[in-house]
Amino acid sequence: MSINEQSGAAARMRPDVVVPRSMGQILAALPAGLPPVQLVGGGDNDDGAASITGVTIDSREVLRGDLYIAVPGTGRHGADFTAQAVAEGASAVLTDDAGLETAAAALRGTGIPLYRAAPVRDYVGPLAAVVFDSQPPRDRPILFGVTGTNGKTTTTYFLNALSAALGLSTGLIGTIEIRAGDTAIPSALTTPESPQVHGILALMRERGIEAAAMEVSSHAVEYRRVDGVQFDVVGFTNLTQDHLDLHGTMDEYFDAKAALFSRNRADRAVIIVDDEWGRRLARRTDLETVTLSVSGGSPADWMVSGISRVGLGHAFTLEGPAGEELVLRCGLPGIFNVANAALAAVMVLATGTTCQDLQRAAELHDPFTTEVPGRMQLIGENPAAIVDFAHNPDALALTLESVRVPQADSRLLIVFGATGQRDVSKRPVMGATAARLADVVIITDDDPHDEDEAVIRAGVLEGAQGAKDAENLSCEILEIFPRAAAIDQAVALARKGDIVLVAGRGHEVWQEVKGVNLPLDDRAELAAALTRHGFSALSGNRIES
Numbered sequence: 001m002s003i004n005e006q007s008g009a010a011a012r013m014r015p016d017v018v019v020p021r022s023m024g025q026i027l028a029a030l031p032a033g034l035p036p037v038q039l040v041g042g043g044d045n046d047d048g049a050a051s052i053t054g055v056t057i058d059s060r061e062v063l064r065g066d067l068y069i070a071v072p073g074t075g076r077h078g079a080d081f082t083a084q085a086v087a088e089g090a091s092a093v094l095t096d097d098a099g100l101e102t103a104a105a106a107l108r109g110t111g112i113p114l115y116r117a118a119p120v121r122d123y124v125g126p127l128a129a130v131v132f133d134s135q136p137p138r139d140r141p142i143l144f145g146v147t148g149t150n151g152k153t154t155t156t157y158f159l160n161a162l163s164a165a166l167g168l169s170t171g172l173i174g175t176i177e178i179r180a181g182d183t184a185i186p187s188a189l190t191t192p193e194s195p196q197v198h199g200i201l202a203l204m205r206e207r208g209i210e211a212a213a214m215e216v217s218s219h220a221v222e223y224r225r226v227d228g229v230q231f232d233v234v235g236f237t238n239l240t241q242d243h244l245d246l247h248g249t250m251d252e253y254f255d256a257k258a259a260l261f262s263r264n265r266a267d268r269a270v271i272i273v274d275d276e277w278g279r280r281l282a283r284r285t286d287l288e289t290v291t292l293s294v295s296g297g298s299p300a301d302w303m304v305s306g307i308s309r310v311g312l313g314h315a316f317t318l319e320g321p322a323g324e325e326l327v328l329r330c331g332l333p334g335i336f337n338v339a340n341a342a343l344a345a346v347m348v349l350a351t352g353t354t355c356q357d358l359q360r361a362a363e364l365h366d367p368f369t370t371e372v373p374g375r376m377q378l379i380g381e382n383p384a385a386i387v388d389f390a391h392n393p394d395a396l397a398l399t400l401e402s403v404r405v406p407q408a409d410s411r412l413l414i415v416f417g418a419t420g421q422r423d424v425s426k427r428p429v430m431g432a433t434a435a436r437l438a439d440v441v442i443i444t445d446d447d448p449h450d451e452d453e454a455v456i457r458a459g460v461l462e463g464a465q466g467a468k469d470a471e472n473l474s475c476e477i478l479e480i481f482p483r484a485a486a487i488d489q490a491v492a493l494a495r496k497g498d499i500v501l502v503a504g505r506g507h508e509v510w511q512e513v514k515g516v517n518l519p520l521d522d523r524a525e526l527a528a529a530l531t532r533h534g535f536s537a538l539s540g541n542r543i544e545s
């Protein structure tokens with residue numbers, strides 16, 4: 001499925017029944033505080049005639065009866081696509097001053113009403129919430145939102161597994177998939193555009209879903225994709241360097257995340273305060289907040305203690321402010337997954353679940369051992385062959401540290417690259433991190449997008465080689481491409497007892513090279529390489545390409 005097809009599929013995840021309403025009725029239901037929307041041309045949809053049954057900002061996703069909202073983009077204005085929206089069945093169009101002339105020209109003679117509002121993006125979420133009736137006061141799922149640089153996907157999977165263990169039906173909106181009960185589609189974005197978010201939430205409401213978890217990226221807050229959404233509990237994992245191409249500075253990146261932790265977006269918050277950003281957020285938010293510490297370095301309402309290794313994962317104790325004590329287990333490797341599991345547990349407790357019920361559900365169903373596609377996913381056991389999604393400096397460092405086996409003869413081999421047209425400054429940092437923590441560093445391609453692959457690899461290589469020279473490191477550094485050849489070479493170099501980590505692409509099954517999606521699944525490549533070189537791959541992996 002291409003990105004456009006995925007996005008189109010998300011747009012079709014809407015409730016089966018939408019009560020048709022006129023624009024007049026819809027505008028009257030908008031929250032107070034938004035300046036009025038003006039009818040500037042076209043038909044008489046404002047007089048009470050029932051006609052609007054959906055909302056979209058993309059002409060390619062219009063369904064008959066939709067309100068098409070033409071918003072300005074980075075490259076073009078949505079108004080340029082008004083004619084296509086009308087051809088697909090749009091019943092009304094809303095745009096801003098910049099789009100008015102173009103939209104009016106496209107609507108001439110159609111009788112379709114044209115509305116104006118500014119800034120038009122302010123209206124998208126609230127309008128979609130009204131049209132889809134996505135979050136009525138009652139009979140809707142409990143909604144969890146998770147944000148932070150790393151751990152969003154894993155935490156939402158843990159939230160869902162725990163909710164299911166408690167007997168609730170679940171829904172999910174995130175990087176890997178969008179799911180409402182039994183209906184699931186692959187995702188195009190971590191957080192879809194707001195008309196899709198509201199359509200999906202309304203579908204969940206219609207299907208009687210009882211708990212839903214949603215990843216909220218900083219892009220989502222910045223691009224207004226969660227406007228009009230009210231979360232029951234929002235959770236914060238951590239903040240480390242990423243996405244500075246969009247946000248410019250860490251402070252601005254933090255501000256985008258922090259905007260989610262306010263009363264107009266959520267009721268309660270659970271914040272991990274192990275980094276300074278979490279502590280700052282806990283001080284700044286006006287939400288009823290519960291804090292959590294996993295490192296034990298900061299005072300917090302809930303503390304993780306007694307972490308001990310069990311198999312690949314860990315057992316740990318979660319201690320509450322009133323002396324509560326939960327004994328839990330997380331089967332996924334890495335202390336950071338203990339943090340994700342503890343966050344999920346405290347977020348569920350914040351909805352009123354008792355410690356006794358949570359403890360019982362955890363013992364019966366082991367929810368924090370659920371498989372999260374492409375996150376610490378074990379493909380082979382000896383050598384340990386792992387596919388992970390670490391694609392920024394902090395995640396890469398933590399992942400390397402957590403997979404390393406403390407045995408002198410066990411070597412750690414890593415295959416990774418950096419994404420094109422994204423935060424250039426993280427490339428050398430990731431290279432240096434790998435050189436410090438791995439024995440064999442194989443630098444290859446990730447998603448180059450439109451950028452020259454050799455230039456991207458050079459950025460990573462420079463950091464790796466620089467660290468090796470400056471710090472007198474003993475690692476071997478190789479540059480191998482394409483990615484499948486790099487994975488093959490890592491396995492060819494590996495011996496029993498070693499660890500091969502393929503990082504950065506996780507569950508992804510397409511590599512985007514200059515606008516073309518090439519099939520590439522690290523899990524399938526790694527499994528094939530293991531077999532080719534006389535090792536065995538685990539059967540039953542959820543390899544999805």
Ligand SMILES: CC(=O)N[C@H]1[C@@H](OP(=O)(O)OP(=O)(O)OC[C@H]2O[C@@H](n3ccc(=O)[nH]c3=O)[C@H](O)[C@@H]2O)O[C@H](CO)[C@@H](O)[C@@H]1O[C@H](C)C(=O)N[C@@H](C)C(=O)N[C@H](CCC(=O)O)C(=O)O
Nearest residue numbers: 057058059060073074075076077078081189190191217219
């Ligand atoms: C940088 C970014 O986020 N861009 C988003 C932005 O694109 P844009 O402003 O360039 O829009 P545009 O292409 O100029 O089009 C303008 C308007 O015309 C509409 N249009 C366009 C073409 C057409 O045929 N018909 C039509 O109606 C578009 O829907 C849009 O409303 O608005 C588009 C639609 O509103 C988004 O699809 C697009 O996300 C792109 C696909 C993207 O890759 N975003 C990534 C960076 C992203 O959001 N990532 C985060 C998380 C990352 C992480 O945590 O790792 C995510 O939440 O996924």
Ligand SMILES: Nc1ncnc2c1ncn2[C@@H]1O[C@H](COP(=O)(O)OP(=O)(O)OP(=O)(O)O)[C@@H](O)[C@H]1O
Nearest residue numbers: 149150151152153154175336375388389390395399
């Ligand atoms: N709490 C955490 N702290 C640091 N690193 C983590 C944490 N959880 C997971 N990771 C690392 O980050 C990678 C991505 O994890 P996950 O998909 O759960 O995060 P995410 O926030 O959804 O990432 P993205 O937004 O990039 O999809 C994992 O494969 C792992 O390497």
